[in-house]
Amino acid sequence: MSIRFDGVGAAHPGGKPVLHGIDLCIKAGERVAVIGPSGAGKTSLLRVMGSSLPASTGTLRVFGDEPVILSGSQLKRLRSRIGLIHQSPPLPARQRVVTAVSAGRLGQWSTLRALASLCYPLDIAGVRATLRLLDLDDKLFERCDQLSGGQLQRVGIARVLYQQAELILADEPVSAMDPNLADHTLGLLNRLAAERGATLVASLHAVDLALRHFPRVVGLRSGAVVFDCPASDVTEADLQALYANANIDVADERQSSDLRTQADPPHFSVRSAAPRCL
């Protein structure tokens, strides 16, 4: 089991609770999309999984450990197994792409090796090979502030792939990419995660991409899970209820996405629950 939520609630420091009574089990190697309207708590849910936002109620286990009771060094070890893909990767502007991607393994290296790698990347061939997967190997020595938003997002993905994270948490990982590139990149991320047996959890606004690429979809609204089932079981009614009164018309959004990508529309069938935790 990668992640297990039992009645988890969470609040940002000084803020109101943003997650309520979350029960969720994600097995090792599963690939799960989290969808829901703006402000539903998708980023907060990923932050709890990544142990940067503590559970305030209930119990969260990541790889069997409860992050809130771990010591500093245990937490560091746990985090080194988790790769975070941010919507806007927090990369220093003047940093070279090769250094930014190398930094994916900082948490796994000794302090000496990590410092040496920041001064001069020690595994340029490995970084280049990872960037090649994302068609970015020609940017190896470019500065991060010379890349487009979509290229930066792909550097962030390369960093996590280079890290060889066991659990990948991706927060809107393709939001800055054009529709074709977003579709291609999400397909690649899913394929590589599946090949490596990594667990992948991604928050997405693009419902069509979530349904097309992820076997399991969790609908989140107002900090609570509204549905949790195989992608093929998500119905129009589920989506309408999830986004009701939000600023998104699901049907229009999907129709325009289909026109953009020329891909098959998602298949809707009878809804069923996700597998229960054992």
Ligand SMILES: Nc1ncnc2c1ncn2[C@@H]1O[C@H](COP(=O)(O)OP(=O)(O)OP(=O)(O)O)[C@@H](O)[C@H]1O
């Ligand atoms: N650092 C923070 N401090 C206080 N409140 C926060 C913080 N970050 C988010 N929130 C609040 O938590 C709630 C959930 O936000 P979150 O970013 O998790 O939602 P989201 O579903 O990812 O939204 P979006 O799709 O717009 O990115 C919102 O009401 C937001 O205002």
